[in-house]
Amino acid sequence: MENWEFWLNQTLWMNIAIVTIATLVIYTVMRALVARLSAHMATWAEKRHKLSYRLIAEIFRQTSRLLLFAFSLLLALKLVELSDKWESGLSHGWFVALSLQIALWFDSGIRLWANSLLTQPDGGTRNPVTTTIIAVMVRMLVWTVMLLSILANLGVDITALVASLGVGGIAVALAVQTLLSDVFASLSIGVDKPFVIGDFVVFGDVAGSIEHIGLKTTRIRSLSGEQIVCSNAELLRQTLHNYKRMNTRRIVFKFGITYNTPTEKVREVSQLVADVIRAVPDTKFDRAHFLAFDDYQLTFEVVYLVLSSDYNKYMDIQQEINLGLLQGLRDLEVQFAFPTYSLEFIGGTLPDIRIAEPPRVQPQSNGNAQSPQMQ
Structure with missing residues (x-):
């Protein structure tokens, strides 16, 4: 009987109808606003040729429809009376949805920024590995901060989690310190740009053109034709001459x-x-x-x-x-100099020098030449 009374409660069905209609209306309006704002940004980007407007337009296009619907539902629930327990849950829901959407916007912006760097006309002189590493590290930072913020809002003590992550990070860093040194050297090369692909460099007994800058190594095409592979960290320790510049x-x-x-x-x-x-x-x-x-x-x-x-x-x-x-x-009748030496003979007399005559060939009666005889 009580179940029937619950389902026959007119207030309940009225609230459900209000929430449903309000959610659909708010979702439609918010989606139209986001689409219109994105279109305006794209138009401004074409007129003013600015990368920032194009990035903003693309970021708004990456707005999650699911999260947009969640926002619409949360707004619609404000139109009806809810218990304190539901109100507390809604406050957490607002924070979770907003954090996820902001993280998605940042993630999309970072990916679009990295792609724009690699597809620009001078992208050939950039280090794609460095750009990708920086983009991945920043995206990981964004999602880590978002996750920790959501856990803290839900009442989870994140102090122990952050401490354990720090200890685990130190252990991993010690285990792969050689690899990490090369990775950070690659980042240093990409940010500081002591050389780029195509530069002719000389260090030690190596001379050649930079062919590829990788995550761990840099490859150089030497003058004699072979490819020389050098560790990024070792390369940065060298005194390097960049003749391309x-x-x-x-x-x-x-x-x-x-x-x-x-x-x-x-x-x-x-x-x-x-x-x-x-x-x-x-x-x-x-x-x-x-x-x-x-x-x-x-x-x-x-x-x-x-x-x-x-x-x-x-x-x-x-x-x-x-x-x-x-x-x-x-x-000018001036002569180039070349090594000359003078020999001076002092005292005594020079010995007599006789030069032998060349051999003579006597013909024979039969017309054949006689073998040479020394006279």
Whole structure:
């Protein structure tokens, strides 16, 4: 009888009807508002070409319909009278639903941000592994904070849980410290960017182009063709020369002329060097000086700048300078020096030196040549 009275309670059915209708109306209105706001943000993003508007539009599109319906139901339940127990449960429900939706928005924003970095025109110079690691770590942090907040709101003591997570994290870190050092080195490379894919680097006895920056290792294509795999942590300990980022290349070279060159022509050599270098494109002459009296030459030191980081272009320029110097010194009738030594004989007399005559061949009567005989 009591069960029939419960089901025949008009107030109950009235409240159910009110909640149902209100939930459907609120859900429809809220869904329309979210869709309209997302469309406006997308339109502004197209007009102003701003990434932030596009991200906001995509984030609103990721609004969960289930959580939106839960919000609508919670709002509708405010229209009827509920017991204190139900009111307490609703307060927790509000927090859980709101925390989940905020975490979803943050998660979607982080994923969209990472994808936008990798799909930009200059995405080829970025380290996709580093971007992915950072995105995953931030997403894990967001969901961890959300879970701990929900547990704390539900009355769970999270102090012991946080302490156990800290101890477990330390144990795991000690177990995989080598791997973690390489992972954090990869993050450092991605954030600080001492080099990117395509850079030409030199460290130790290794010289080559960066081919891949991974989670644990970096792969380098050497000049001789083989691939060199180096640990990220070990690579960051090296003093690394990045030649791809050179704006100019400072070149110093020396050459020598003979000691019998007249003083006037020695003076002309410096001007000749300056004229030759200035005549070559993409160069900037610095200086050319008669530097020193060396063992068998008068040494000149030349300094100039190549206005390019391309090594092949530098070699082409040096070749043109060398050819110009070769022709210029010939026109001045100045000779390049080469190692020469003088031998002085003091005292006594030189021994007689007889040079043997070459062998002679005597013809025979039958026309055949006779074997050579030494005379």
